[in-house]
Amino acid sequence: MRHGALMVALLLAACAKPREERAASREGLTAAELPQPRGAATVRMDQGTYSAPSVRFSADFLGDPPMPLMLVALSAQSDDGGTWRFRMPVDEQFVKSKHATARITPRTALGAGLAVVDYQLAGGPSLLMDEGTLELTVTGKQAKGEVRMKDGRVRATFEGPLTFECTVPPAWLGGANAPVPSSPGDGTVRVPDEALSTPQCRAMADAFR
Template sequence: MRPAVVMAALMLGACAKPKEDRVMSRQALTAERPQPRGAATVRTDEGIYSAPSVRFSADFLENPPATLRLVTLSAQSEDGSTWRFRMAVDEKFVKSKHATARIIPQNLLGPGLAVVDSQKARGPSVLMEEGILDLTVTGNQAKGEVRTKDGRVRATFEGPLTVECMVPPGWLSKANAQAAPAPVPASPGAGAVRVLDEALATPQCRSVAESFR
C-alpha cells in the first residue's frame, strides 16, 4: 500500500467521527479533554477563550514509514463555551513554521485541511462551514487567524506551542529510554502501536522539538 494512501487512511481513522456524533453535548466535549485556563488566547466576536497552549502532534509510523502531523487548539471561555480547531500539516511545516489550510465542515482531515468548531455552554457543537486557517510559529510561539471565504476574520489566536511526539515502542528501546510509558493503541484500524516519547529520547522526536524552540 502506498504511503500516501496509508497516511490518508490513518488521518481518517484518527479524526473521522460518525455523522450522528458531530453534534456533541457540552458534557461529552469537556469529558474528552478538560481545558483549564492558560497562556493561549482566542479572540472572536462572540468572546475570549483560553487554553494551556497550541499543540503540535507528530505521530511516527514504522511499517510503512509515515508521519502524521496535527496542530490543535482547544480553548474555553469563562462561561464554559469552547472553541477548537484541528489542522493537518505536512513535513514542510516543521521547517517553514507556516501553514494555511482550507476549513471544511466535516471531520475528515488531510494535509492542507482543517476543522473549526465552537460550542456554547448549553448548546450543540457547531462546525464552521468553510474558510481559511492561517498559522505562523516563531520560536515556540504560535499565532494565527480564521477567516471566512470572503476574507472576514472570524477569530485570532496566539500562545505557546507545545510538542507531543508518538513513536513505535521499539524506537524507545533503541534510544535506551529510562522510563518508557506503556504502549497505547493507535487510531482504530491502524494496526500499529505507538508510545509517547515524553522525554524526547528518540532522535526523530528531538528533531521535531528542537525545531520549535
C-alpha cells in the first residue's frame, strides 16, 4: 500500500520535553520539508519566535479511485537561523470539520491521528518531541493551533494563512502536456495541479475558501 511508503518520507521533529531526542540528519530532505523563508505564519514558544509564509495543506491524489493522501505542515525559522517544524497527516474528516488533533510521536511512519514536531535552536541539534498533542483549527483561510506536552502545558502556539497544494496523476492533466515533476517521490509520478483544473483538487480547495 502506497500510504506507508509516502508517510515514511515525513521526517520531523519538535518542541520537546527534557527527554527530547536528537532528530535524524536533514540531508536528503525534500524541498517541501526544508525550512521556508520567514513570513506571515508565526510560531511562538519559550525558546523564541519562528515564522514562515504559511501553514501548508497538501493533497496527493493516487490513481483510481482517486483517494487523496493529505498532509498539513509548517516549516518555520527564526531570525537567528533556528527552525521549528511539524507534519500531520489528516483524513477526509478534516476537510469537513476544519479541525484535527494528533498525538505527537517520534516515529517516521505517520498516519492520520499522528504528528511529528521538531525544533532547532541556532547552532544546536535538531530535537524531536516524543510525546504530547498537536491541535489545529482552520477558519476560512487562517490556521491556528498549539502543541501541548503530556502534562497539558502549552509548548508552542502557531497561526497564519493556510495555502493549498494539490498533485495528481499526469493523465488527469492531459498526460504528455502535464508539467514534469521535479521528483517522483515514491516512484508513482504525480504532477501539481496549480490551476486547480481537476474537479478533485478544485473541490478540496473550495472547502477552505
